[in-house]
Amino acid sequence: MEENQMSLISGLPDDIALSCLARVPRKYHAILKCVSKRWRELVCCDEFYDYRRMHSLSETWMYALCCDRYGKIWFYVLDPNESQRRWKCVPGLPARALNKMGMGFEVIGKKVYLLGGGGWLDATNEVFCYDVSRNSWTQVASLSTARYDSACQVYDGKIYAIGGLASTRSDPYSWDIFDPQTNSWELHSNACAVPEVEDSIVLDGKIYIRCQASASTMSSPFYAVVYEPSSGTWQHADADMVSGWQGPAVVVDGTLYVLDQSSGTKLMMWQKDKREWVAVKRLSTLLTKPPCQLAAIGKKLFIVGKGLSTVVLDTSQTGSVEGAMVGTSIPGLITADKVLNCKFQTL
Amino acid sequence: MSSSTDSPTLTTETTQLSPQPDTETAKPTKKITLKSSDNQIFEVEESVAMEFATVKSFFEDSPSSTDIVPLPNVTAKPLSQVIEFCKEQIKFKANPDEAQKKKYNAEFLTEKSDKDLVDMIPVANYLEIKDLLDVLNQAVADRIENKSVEYVRNFFGIDNDFTAEEEAALRREHAWAYEGVDED
Numbered sequence: 001m002e003e004n005q006m007s008l009i010s011g012l013p014d015d016i017a018l019s020c021l022a023r024v025p026r027k028y029h030a031i032l033k034c035v036s037k038r039w040r041e042l043v044c045c046d047e048f049y050d051y052r053r054m055h056s057l058s059e060t061w062m063y064a065l066c067c068d069r070y071g072k073i074w075f076y077v078l079d080p081n082e083s084q085r086r087w088k089c090v091p092g093l094p095a096r097a098l099n100k101m102g103m104g105f106e107v108i109g110k111k112v113y114l115l116g117g118g119g120w121l122d123a124t125n126e127v128f129c130y131d132v133s134r135n136s137w138t139q140v141a142s143l144s145t146a147r148y149d150s151a152c153q154v155y156d157g158k159i160y161a162i163g164g165l166a167s168t169r170s171d172p173y174s175w176d177i178f179d180p181q182t183n184s185w186e187l188h189s190n191a192c193a194v195p196e197v198e199d200s201i202v203l204d205g206k207i208y209i210r211c212q213a214s215a216s217t218m219s220s221p222f223y224a225v226v227y228e229p230s231s232g233t234w235q236h237a238d239a240d241m242v243s244g245w246q247g248p249a250v251v252v253d254g255t256l257y258v259l260d261q262s263s264g265t266k267l268m269m270w271q272k273d274k275r276e277w278v279a280v281k282r283l284s285t286l287l288t289k290p291p292c293q294l295a296a297i298g299k300k301l302f303i304v305g306k307g308l309s310t311v312v313l314d315t316s317q318t319g320s321v322e323g324a325m326v327g328t329s330i331p332g333l334i335t336a337d338k339v340l341n342c343k344f345q346t347l
Numbered sequence: 348m349s350s351s352t353d354s355p356t357l358t359t360e361t362t363q364l365s366p367q368p369d370t371e372t373a374k375p376t377k378k379i380t381l382k383s384s385d386n387q388i389f390e391v392e393e394s395v396a397m398e399f400a401t402v403k404s405f406f407e408d409s410p411s412s413t414d415i416v417p418l419p420n421v422t423a424k425p426l427s428q429v430i431e432f433c434k435e436q437i438k439f440k441a442n443p444d445e446a447q448k449k450k451y452n453a454e455f456l457t458e459k460s461d462k463d464l465v466d467m468i469p470v471a472n473y474l475e476i477k478d479l480l481d482v483l484n485q486a487v488a489d490r491i492e493n494k495s496v497e498y499v500r501n502f503f504g505i506d507n508d509f510t511a512e513e514e515a516a517l518r519r520e521h522a523w524a525y526e527g528v529d530e531d
Contacts, residue, residue, distance in 0.1 A: 010504060012472070020488055023485050023488035024491060031499065032499070034521070035500055036506070
């Protein structure tokens with residue numbers, strides 16, 4: 001911050017003013033931004049969020065990408081700590097991202113990224129970035145190649161966009177790694193990489209990618225590969241684990257959960273030590289409104305269904321009897337339709 | 348750090364004193380004289396004055412000083428409130444009671460006006476009383492949450508440097524954030 005500018009609060013050094021304003025809850029930051037130009041800059045700067053993180057003031061919100069019945073993309077936010085919890089639409093999605101299915105969706109720091117997307121014929125390599133504090137969208141460095149429905153995950157502050165079949169693409173067995181510090185993508189390839197992706201998760205420092213088992217040679221209809229970013233190696237995933245990965249998945253506090261939507265909705269948990277899937281809870285489809293996506297904040301698991309109708313379960317209550325999880329729900333919206341992806345962001 | 352535990356002799360003294368408050372008056376405790384920028388004189392017990400890191404280092408630099416400690420950046424009113432707060436904190440230090448301390452702090456803050464709170468922050472900062480600074484920062488943050496932009500500007504005496512168009516645009520952009528804001 002420049003010294004010759006007016007102080008944030010008259011009579012106070014700026015660092016003291018910062019330590020005061022950083023204590024204001026996140027939902028009021030939009031109001032702080034309107035007070036003066038210097039306040040707006042403060043709420044947009046990294047120092048403000050560094051301070052909040054270092055003093056355990058950060059709050060986690062959930063972002064969701066949806067599409068309506070006309071195929072139009074919508075962007076929503078939820079503050080799970082609000083007393084009257086409800087999803088709110090965040091306007092201003094870039095026009096070129098409005099009708100693209102299959103976009104990668106990731107969060108790093110105070111930025112949300114939308115990567116690639118489109119379809120077989122019109123897939124794109126464009127990447128859009130939403131700065132949450134500035135409430136503004138910009139286009140950032142493009143993927144090295146067009147990708148849609150790629151496995152998109154964050155590991156160690158970088159975005160991995162793996163596979164994602166597109167007809168115009170040169171190498172189907174490739175992936176891109178984005179470094180937000182340098183705003184650049186790095187192309188990698190390996191014959192073990194997968195071109196067609198169904199779903200992906202990060203578990204124990206590895207990216208698990210569930211694939212479309214199109215190859216007739218596959219004995220099992222389920223098939224997954226594991227990529228370890230630290231060593232750059234590829235492996236096949238544990239077949240027992242993959243056998244139960246039959247729906248949206250999320251890792252809560254190091255444990256993998258899957259929502260089995262084949263008959264009703266059933267929350268399954270992977271017991272790593274026993275290499276077994278156990279049913280944790282059966283949920284009424286009237287409540288969950290499938291098809292659902294999963295997301296997690298801390299030990300809380302969010303099941304987000306049609307119209308963003310959301311069921312929140314506390315996993316710290318599990319491990320014992322089925323049905324012991326304490327659940328609450330957040331009403332859905334008429335405007336939103338199908339939930340494509342949910343991510344949380346801590347600021 | 349402003350904690351008086353840095354100084355072993357002092358800690359012993361306060362621990363001995365506090366269980367029997369009567370001895371406090373019986374035993375002559377060393378007083379330290381502080382002078383505010385508006386020339387008011389404050390006599391405070393050494394243990395309280397040593398809570399102020401700035402005063403403490405003054406004596407560390409010149410141990411034999413018997414001078415009045417000038418506080419050129421501090422006016423009398425917030426200084427007296429800061430002293431009041433620190434006196435109580437010394438008692439809690441000797442006799443830890445988190446519940447009582449919380450209660451006292453809450454009462455202390457509730458009865459202060461917005462201006463009192465804001466005026467105490469630079470004093471706590473100048474005297475380097477970290478605990479009080481944290482308490483005040485949180486109290487001010489609590490008072491401005493859920494308040495309108497105008498309220499926050501008035502609270503701190505901040506001039507609006509946005510043009511009418513800029514401000515209107517900002518407000519439109521964050522329309523959803525304004526729901527349920529307290530206008531007073």
